[in-house]
Amino acid sequence: MNNKFINSPVMFALGMFALMVPTQAFSSFYSYFYVEKLGLGVGLATLARTIYLIWDALNQPLFGYLSDRTRTRWGRRRPWIYASIPLFMATFVMVFAVPEGLTETSLFIWFLVALILFEGVSTILWVNYGALFPELFKGDRMRAKASAVQQGFQIVALLIGAALTPLLFGAMGFGRMALVYAFVFALFMCLCVLFIRENADAAKDEPLPLLEAFRETFKNKQFWIFNIANSFAQTVNGLLGSMIPFYAKYVLGLPESQVSLLLASVFVPVIPLVAVWFWVIRKFGSTMGWRISLAVYALSVLPLGFASSLGTGIAAGAIAGFGLAGFLVTPAVLSGQIIDRDFEATGRRREGMYTAVGGFITRSSGLLSALAFWIVGMMFGYVSGENPGPDPAGTFRVLISAVPFCLLIISVVISMFFRAGRGSEEKPL
Secondary structure, three states, X not given: OOHXXXXXXXXXXXXXXXXXXXXXXXXXXXXXXXXXXXXXXXXHHHHHHHHHHHHHHHHHHHHHHHHXXXXXXXXXXXXXXXXXXXXXXXXXXXXXXXXXXXXXXXXXXXXHHHHHHHHHHHHHHHHHHHHHHHHHOOOHHHHHHHHHHHHHHHHHHHHHHHHHHHHHHHHHOHHHHHHHHXXXXXXXXXXXXXXXXXXXXXXXXXXXXXXXXXXXXXXXXXXXXXXXXXXXXXXXXXHHHHHHHHHHHHOOOOOHHHHHHHHHHHHOOHHHHHHHHHHHHHHHOHHHHHHHHHHHHHHHOHHHHHOOOHHHHHHHHHHHHHHHHHHHHOHHHHHHHHHXXXXXXXXXXXXXXXXXXXXXXXXXXXXXXXXXXXXXXXXXXXXXXOEOOOOHHHHHHHHHHHHXXXXXXXXXXXXXXXXXXOOOOOOOO
């Protein structure tokens, strides 16, 4: 095995690629599949997300704590990732391989069970993969570089998961599409973990007891400010991905075959723009770079509310992609700094706990997205694909532009209360 690939940013980023291809396909099309295609009511879909969030609130910190306490010859995180790979494949396929002829109640139960199982396994993977980042990459400069590489792979995955998915399910159906993505995930996730070597010293210290670990995490004010601000921005990511199929149909009047072009307009420009945001972080520092990215993201979603054709939709999507690129790159550096400062204060490495609790806060954006869909849907009379109401175009103009703008303004305001700790984090890299 070539040592230059061990713990390299490129090999680590393969894990992001592996996770994001099916995750993006899920987040972009599960609402469209269940609500528009299968006829599940928006209210029931929102209820399922709410029940899941309660489950997620319990399992995220628990899995993070268990990961921090794991001691094996293969490391703390790798055994969890390997064990979760086949489970992730099976549950992802379950989400989209829905039996025919289900009543709405049966469909709701299937969706709820599939959601809980899939998101539970996803939690284990994201917690353990995310916890490796601050351990493998030290210092702001290295983290900024690794984050840029990682986000480059993520954006390619976003493009595949978003733009290629309509072509796949159009050609082979949702179930077979899920099967293809499940095997793509397994291949690249195994490659990533094969080239990871965890730091043995990080596991030598006895971890904090459960209650003390929770207490230390929950009293970290800057950690909460950072993640709550990100949760509002993450909601926008989810809305952009999941609402574009509806937006294309009802606002732009596009056939399903052209949804890929619209999704590509958002994600393709992000790939070269990662380098721009890497320069912003180096120029202004990680904290200011993060705030700038949130503000730019807010402005970038406004043109989507005024598009009326494929051409104007593509132009508006490309502008939104610029804002999206900044939010994808900037948070990783600050997250690593927060974990480093916790280590300085407690003498314990707790990447798993911080990644898990931070993941729960940001993943709660799924509920915000579902609530936004439900509330705006009620305002405009949209219920499902079988009952779209009198003004479905207005519904999805608001959901893809006005709501994201308001959420990102909230995110910008919250970010102003974040104070970086002492050291180089306020300085340009």
